Amino acid sequence: MALAAIYSLFIINKSGGLIYYKDYGSARRIDTNDSLRLASLWHSMHAISQQLSPIPGCTGIDLLQAHNFDLHCFQSLTGTKFFVVCETGAQNMETLLKVIYELYTDFVLKNPFYEMEMPIRCELFDLNLAQVIHKDRVALLGR
Amino acid sequence: MQFFGGGSLTSVAPEVTPSPAAPPGTGTGANAQVLYVFNRNGVCLLYREWHRPLHTLDPTQDHKLMFGLLFSLRSFTAKIDPTTAEKGNLGVPLLPGQGCSFYSFKTNTYKLNFMESPSGIKLILISHPRTGDQRDSLKHIYNLYVEYVVKNPLYAPGTPIK
Numbered sequence: 001m002a003l004a005a006i007y008s009l010f011i012i013n014k015s016g017g018l019i020y021y022k023d024y025g026s027a028r029r030i031d032t033n034d035s036l037r038l039a040s041l042w043h044s045m046h047a048i049s050q051q052l053s054p055i056p057g058c059t060g061i062d063l064l065q066a067h068n069f070d071l072h073c074f075q076s077l078t079g080t081k082f083f084v085v086c087e088t089g090a091q092n093m094e095t096l097l098k099v100i101y102e103l104y105t106d107f108v109l110k111n112p113f114y115e116m117e118m119p120i121r122c123e124l125f126d127l128n129l130a131q132v133i134h135k136d137r138v139a140l141l142g143r
Numbered sequence: 144m145q146f147f148g149g150g151s152l153t154s155v156a157p158e159v160t161p162s163p164a165a166p167p168g169t170g171t172g173a174n175a176q177v178l179y180v181f182n183r184n185g186v187c188l189l190y191r192e193w194h195r196p197l198h199t200l201d202p203t204q205d206h207k208l209m210f211g212l213l214f215s216l217r218s219f220t221a222k223i224d225p226t227t228a229e230k231g232n233l234g235v236p237l238l239p240g241q242g243c244s245f246y247s248f249k250t251n252t253y254k255l256n257f258m259e260s261p262s263g264i265k266l267i268l269i270s271h272p273r274t275g276d277q278r279d280s281l282k283h284i285y286n287l288y289v290e291y292v293v294k295n296p297l298y299a300p301g302t303p304i305k
Contacts, residue, residue: 027226054196060250
């Protein structure tokens with residue numbers, strides 16, 4: 001069974017700007033400008049995919065499968081998008097995204113010094129996120 | 144899976160070559176909803192729909208949007224690929240086969256399966272979100288394309304398939 005190791009995490013605000021990017025083991029780290037470009041690109045493509053739906057009520061791309069990786073995306077009701085790049089065939093990514101969303105609401109949105117739609121600079125968020133990812137990794141390696 | 148009947152394409156010589164065998168496990172093809180075939184330059188060679196309740200845009204806009212989406216998505220996946228060490232360039236047109244390419248994406252209402260041949264022919268199949276891996280079906284369709292379209296001496300490459 002493939003390890004559900006994630007390679008990176010991106011959080012995009014409702015206008016498409018990148019507000020958080022964390023790399024967990026890609027072959028090369030994407031530099032800041034490129035990560036901003038990729039985030040905006042994803043935001044637009046998510047929107048276009050809704051236009052191309054043959055059935056009404058499409059909410060955008062949930063899963064993108066490529067040859068070397070999978071990309072899982074979660075969009076909250078407010079339009080904030082969370083997406084993870086992970087190994088092909090990774091399981092339980094939706095749950096992980098929901099957990100990250102919970103951490104976001106707890107440590108970022110409830111932080112009185114955080115301005116909406118700005119890059120996330122909350123220590124507690126980073127800390128708890130690292131714990132969750134590490135726990136996820138250890139749990140899988142332990143099996 | 145019969146996507147287009149043999150009689151809809153004209154050919155000079157009688158059919159001597161047998162049809163490529165359908166991959167095992169394909170049912171009646173009831174899951175397919177829409178099929179697009181594009182060539183390298185974005186010309187839509189074939190568009191078939193079997194079940195499409197919603198049309199957001201007129202056909203030419205729809206084709207352009209679809210092609211544009213796939214073009215950008217390929218550029219995106221080549222760049223965001225975490226397993227290669229080389230720095231790809233965003234915005235540079237990619238050759239078929241260059242960089243990591245995606246083969247499917249899923250939304251809550253549809254699933255899009257994509258295949259690109261080495262010659263740049265792009266096959267897109269839109270189906271129900273619960274459909275399994277369609278890569279073999281797309282290969283089968285591509286084989287049909289090669290058999291009946293490319294080998295047809297009356298067919299001019301780059302024009303829509305009749």
